[in-house]
Amino acid sequence: MSATHGIGGDPEEALELARRVVQAAEAVGADEAEALVVAGESALTRFANSEIHQNVASTEVYVNLRFVRGKRVGVASTGRMDVEGVRALVERAGAIAAHVDELEDWPGLPEADATAPLPQAWSDNTAQASPELRAEGARAVIAAADEAGVTAFGSFSHDAEALAVASSKGTAVAERRTSSQLLTVTMGPDKGTGYAEQCHVDATAVDATAIGHEAAQLACASANPVELAPGDYPVVLTSYAVVDVVDMLGYLGFTALAVQEDRSFYEPGKRVGSTLVSLADDSRDPAGLPVGFDAEGVPKQRLELLANGVCRDLPFDTQTAARVGRRSTGHGLPAPNPYGPFPTNMVMAAGDQSIEELIGGIDRGLLVTRFWYTNPVHQKKVIITGMTRDGTFLVEGGRIVGPVRNLRFTQSYLDVVAGVEAVSRERRCIKGFLGGSVVPAVRVSSFTFTGVTADN
Amino acid sequence: MRDLTSRALDTASALGAAYADVRVVRRVEESITIKTGRLEGVAGGESEGFGVRVLVDGAWGFAASHHLSPAEADRVAAEAVRIARASATALRTPVRLDDRPPAQGRYETPVREDPFAVPLDHKIADLMAADASLRHVDGIAWTETTFGAQREDKTFAASDGSYTQQLITHVGAGLEANAIDGDEHQRRSYPDNGGAWASAGYEFIRGLDLVGNAERVASEARELLTAPPLPPGTRTIVLHPSQLYMQVHESCGHPTELDRAYGTEASYAGTSFLTPDLLGEFRYGSELCDIVADATVEGGLGSFGWDDEGVAAQRVPLIKEGIFVGYLSSRETAPRIGRQSGGAMRADGWNRIPLIRMTNVNLLPRDGMTFDDIVADTDDGLLFETNRSWSIDDRRLNFQFGTEVCREIKGGKVGRLYRNATYTGITYELWRSMDAVGDASSWKMWGTPNCGKGEPGQSGHVGHGVSGARFRNVRVGVVA
Numbered sequence: 001m002s003a004t005h006g007i008g009g010d011p012e013e014a015l016e017l018a019r020r021v022v023q024a025a026e027a028v029g030a031d032e033a034e035a036l037v038v039a040g041e042s043a044l045t046r047f048a049n050s051e052i053h054q055n056v057a058s059t060e061v062y063v064n065l066r067f068v069r070g071k072r073v074g075v076a077s078t079g080r081m082d083v084e085g086v087r088a089l090v091e092r093a094g095a096i097a098a099h100v101d102e103l104e105d106w107p108g109l110p111e112a113d114a115t116a117p118l119p120q121a122w123s124d125n126t127a128q129a130s131p132e133l134r135a136e137g138a139r140a141v142i143a144a145a146d147e148a149g150v151t152a153f154g155s156f157s158h159d160a161e162a163l164a165v166a167s168s169k170g171t172a173v174a175e176r177r178t179s180s181q182l183l184t185v186t187m188g189p190d191k192g193t194g195y196a197e198q199c200h201v202d203a204t205a206v207d208a209t210a211i212g213h214e215a216a217q218l219a220c221a222s223a224n225p226v227e228l229a230p231g232d233y234p235v236v237l238t239s240y241a242v243v244d245v246v247d248m249l250g251y252l253g254f255t256a257l258a259v260q261e262d263r264s265f266y267e268p269g270k271r272v273g274s275t276l277v278s279l280a281d282d283s284r285d286p287a288g289l290p291v292g293f294d295a296e297g298v299p300k301q302r303l304e305l306l307a308n309g310v311c312r313d314l315p316f317d318t319q320t321a322a323r324v325g326r327r328s329t330g331h332g333l334p335a336p337n338p339y340g341p342f343p344t345n346m347v348m349a350a351g352d353q354s355i356e357e358l359i360g361g362i363d364r365g366l367l368v369t370r371f372w373y374t375n376p377v378h379q380k381k382v383i384i385t386g387m388t389r390d391g392t393f394l395v396e397g398g399r400i401v402g403p404v405r406n407l408r409f410t411q412s413y414l415d416v417v418a419g420v421e422a423v424s425r426e427r428r429c430i431k432g433f434l435g436g437s438v439v440p441a442v443r444v445s446s447f448t449f450t451g452v453t454a455d456n
Numbered sequence: 457m458r459d460l461t462s463r464a465l466d467t468a469s470a471l472g473a474a475y476a477d478v479r480v481v482r483r484v485e486e487s488i489t490i491k492t493g494r495l496e497g498v499a500g501g502e503s504e505g506f507g508v509r510v511l512v513d514g515a516w517g518f519a520a521s522h523h524l525s526p527a528e529a530d531r532v533a534a535e536a537v538r539i540a541r542a543s544a545t546a547l548r549t550p551v552r553l554d555d556r557p558p559a560q561g562r563y564e565t566p567v568r569e570d571p572f573a574v575p576l577d578h579k580i581a582d583l584m585a586a587d588a589s590l591r592h593v594d595g596i597a598w599t600e601t602t603f604g605a606q607r608e609d610k611t612f613a614a615s616d617g618s619y620t621q622q623l624i625t626h627v628g629a630g631l632e633a634n635a636i637d638g639d640e641h642q643r644r645s646y647p648d649n650g651g652a653w654a655s656a657g658y659e660f661i662r663g664l665d666l667v668g669n670a671e672r673v674a675s676e677a678r679e680l681l682t683a684p685p686l687p688p689g690t691r692t693i694v695l696h697p698s699q700l701y702m703q704v705h706e707s708c709g710h711p712t713e714l715d716r717a718y719g720t721e722a723s724y725a726g727t728s729f730l731t732p733d734l735l736g737e738f739r740y741g742s743e744l745c746d747i748v749a750d751a752t753v754e755g756g757l758g759s760f761g762w763d764d765e766g767v768a769a770q771r772v773p774l775i776k777e778g779i780f781v782g783y784l785s786s787r788e789t790a791p792r793i794g795r796q797s798g799g800a801m802r803a804d805g806w807n808r809i810p811l812i813r814m815t816n817v818n819l820l821p822r823d824g825m826t827f828d829d830i831v832a833d834t835d836d837g838l839l840f841e842t843n844r845s846w847s848i849d850d851r852r853l854n855f856q857f858g859t860e861v862c863r864e865i866k867g868g869k870v871g872r873l874y875r876n877a878t879y880t881g882i883t884y885e886l887w888r889s890m891d892a893v894g895d896a897s898s899w900k901m902w903g904t905p906n907c908g909k910g911e912p913g914q915s916g917h918v919g920h921g922v923s924g925a926r927f928r929n930v931r932v933g934v935v936a
Contacts, residue, residue, distance in 0.1 A: 051548040100495055
């Protein structure tokens with residue numbers, strides 16, 4: 001990306017701004033203050049009907065201030081970094097702190113802690129990526145689609161940002177991060193659709209041609225789908241579907257606040273998954289999208305969420321940790337945060353099978369490429385409804401026999417992890433709604449489909 | 457402001473843009489969250505910046521920045537042109553815009569009591585009182601009461617001479633009680649899951665009467681814990697307005713977005729079964745089904761003076777007596793079906809491009825039966841109230857909704873309560889089965905402040921006016 005007016009990817013400048021905000025708050029009477037700065041550049045090229053139709057870039061800054069007076073906390077944010085913007089930010093946060101009641105259980109801002117350098121989170125190639133590079137990626141996907149006689153839709157994005165947290169407690173952490181994502185949906189003339197995606201810290205490591213071919217082949221293979229009666233079937237879920245399972249488990253259950261509010265399935269030592277399922281939150285795994293610290297400036301710890309199917313640890317932020325007498329694990333979101341801490345870098349352990357071997361273990365069942373528009377029906381049981389999309393195939397005798405029309409499911413994701421009977425060797429980094437996750441494909445003994453879509 | 461907008465437009469034109477527009481937006485926000493009597497968070501946000509959109513060689517480019525200065529206007533305009541030239545390297549059909557007249561003028565949301573001027577401690581006290589009322593009921597695990605306000609001060613200028621200024625204010629508030637017993641977690645909210653939202657001032661919040669409804673809501677949450685699950689079956693269902701608006705949103709609002717019909721959202725939000733070849737012919741619903749997109753109605757989250765392309769707010773028929781007749785559209789897409797833009801291009805702030813979004817997609821009321829009359833006229837059915845979960849396929853056909861409460865209707869009387877109730881079906885089959893629509897006495901605007909669309913993601917504020925309706929032969933009680 002081009003040089004711009006702003007912090008760009010310079011973490012020292014971000015930290016300097018954060019310090020300036022904290023000092024300004026202290027100067028007007030804050031007993032404690034904490035500033036989070038996120039500054040960077042984002043760009044995304046979008047294509048549909050095998051042509052680029054939207055193409056955007058933006059330079060942004062976000063400053064979030066916690067202004068603490070005694071046990072009164074005011075939070076304000078701004079998109080400005082000029083002197084007047086900082087003054088207005090401090091005034092607004094201070095005014096809120098002056099008008100709110102004391103928080104009896106306010107634990108104070110987190111103590112300063114050192115963060116280890118995280119060079120693997122940054123790529124100059126991504127930071128310098130141009131609209132021409134993104135267009136080249138789009139053209140490569142389109143060319144693969146053209147070759148297969150299908151149409152391409154998708155996006156290629158780049159993000160480069162500097163992050164910093166400074167506080168009165170001595171917190172002074174900063175780092176820079178990049179990420180790039182290419183995804184495509186392909187559609188054929190006979191109702192076949194396909195999907196492929198790749199995420200990487202380095203935009204030049206994204207293989208647009210391979211992604212294009214993968215999705216195009218899927219669209220060809222899923223042409224002329226037939227209707228299959230809903231019911232219970234064993235399934236193979238590709239990584240694109242598995243990411244939704246781990247995201248929902250993280251969102252609904254693996255968060256300290258949900259446990260404290262008794263709305264989570266989580267209990268330490270409780271078995272919820274098969275012995276083949278181990279799930280960690282590992283922000284430093286180079287296969288994912290690395291992150292060094294959270295929005296409170298606390299270094300992210302590696303957490304074992306599920307060890308061979310058994311619940312182990314949980315993500316905490318400062319507030320939820322104080323309630324149980326422990327320290328934050330580095331999973332806080334920007335304040336104020338009524339949602340609680342979340343795992344943001346989930347990594348599921350690989351297995352020992354190829355995709356073909358996963359499919360080969362099914363007598364009669366389905367191969368599901370991905371899920372669509374999933375939503376909880378029952379939170380504590382993690383019962384989710386949603387649709388299959390972009391390639392759903394009937395498997396008989398261990399072989400794919402043909403595509404079927406998209407199905408609706410209503411299924412407990414806890415039962416999915418309990419029913420995992422095989423895991424793939426290959427894993428992918430996929431952006432879910434909680435961050436970048438590294439996940440394999442799995443075979444599940446039974447999955448409940450409750451409806452089928454219309455053909456109209 | 458004209459200096460900055462003119463600078464950006466002049467630079468874009470000088471560099472080869474055949475068309476350019478610029479939006480300068482300052483957004484302020486305030487939120488208050490109370491959980492079980494604890495003031496969980498109060499936040500005030502401010503964001504400002506500008507975005508320049510250009511057409512070069514028939515291709516789009518857009519760039520945006522938080523830094524408002526003449527030099528940055530030059531840089532951002534040049535970046536937008538460079539991006540458009542990159543777009544042109546993968547272009548098959550050059551963009552053509554319709555010929556709307558240049559837009560001029562000013563619009564402000566009608567506000568009687570400025571929500572940002574109401575003292576913060578007054579607003580907190582109002583919410584604390586409601587939250588305390590929730591906790592008068594025994595057996596409630598935790599409660600949550602929220603308030604939010606957003607104001608956008610937006611200037612739009614385009615190379616065709618358009619120049620508009622708008623000040624748009626949205627407010628919302630709500631409460632919820634959560635009851636938990638073992639694996640069972642029941643939430644009951646008021647006026648809506650996530651609160652009720654409107655284009656209005658604090659007078660809207662006062663009118664909600666949060667305190668007056670809190671104990672009822674908390675009692676219902678507790679009652680749900682011991683209610684039986686809804687048995688599976690095929691039933692007559694009556695959708696209360698608090699659920700019907702979501703049915704309209706998902707199964708009519710989204711599929712009538714013309715960009716989806718043309719596939720330009722395929723990689724994220726999906727496409728639509730309502731393709732242009734069906735326009736004017738496809739029977740979408742029963743003859744009682746009249747749905748419009750109306751950006752002129754007061755109080756809707758989709759109400760404004762002009763959209764983010766400078767097209768004046770208007771009322772566009774989407775479904776007329778059950779027939780699919782229109783789309784939510786833009787200056788780029790409307791000419792492809794031989795029409796002028798319906799004024800539905802809306803952007804989520806200065807750093808995002810406008811997309812076709814719902815304005816206020818409203819199911820019009822029908823004279824003849826009040827909502828209570830519909831219930832009284834139902835011999836054997838189910839009443840679904842307050843959305844809890846929602847899901848629909850990528851073409852907007854197969855849907856499944858869950859509601860917070862569901863009650864049996866027998867002989868026109870509302871009776872037994874069910875928990876974890878769901879209903880499912882195919883969009884046009886449901887709307888074709890609609891045999892009663894409430895009259896204007898129960899018709900009001902509902903709001904969705906978190907409608908997701910686009911890449912990078914955008915969150916839209918859209919409105920829905922509904923009065924309640926009845927549907928026949930609907931599958932209910934889906935069991936996992």
